[in-house]
Amino acid sequence: MPEALGEFEHHVLLAILRRGSTSYSVDIVRELEERTGKSVGVTSIFVTLRRLETKGLLTSEVIVPDQGHKRRYFSLTPAALDRLESAREAFLNLWDGVLTGDAGAPGHGNT
Template structure:
């Protein structure tokens, strides 16, 4: 999974970025995470994770003027090629770990 791996919230945040495409800024990311995981995540927590991912080179951001909408500039994020590769490696590792556990986890 790469040298440093991905934490759970980092992993989930990057997947949310891919889903949101051009609308990936902190508020919609937090909403997407809550919708998909059932776990409430504050925009402050998302912002911290995004900065950490940016420092690792896994995401990049651009500050955009809101234009006619008015208000403050928004920072939009997207996953880099390195980030995509980290997600591929993580998926492969998790798939390998899950292999053969369906019957064990189905018991209940």
């Protein structure tokens, strides 16, 4: 079984997924801040991106534009997409029936 991901790691993966095929660290920070309403430190992003890359959930590529500084762009791997889908399904299963009041009913996990 793969190592569990933390909440912030999930958020980073989802931010990259939302942005499309490749994402730059500053764009990831902006996406997270817009979506969560919380301030995100650039250092925490870099540490998390490296950790996710080490876990095989991201790939990265350094691109040097014609003018400007080189940038490292991150992409999700198929393993990351699988992990996100599994987490989504588990989360939705846990919420099933909670808002309708059926969570404690037979067949909803409270046997």
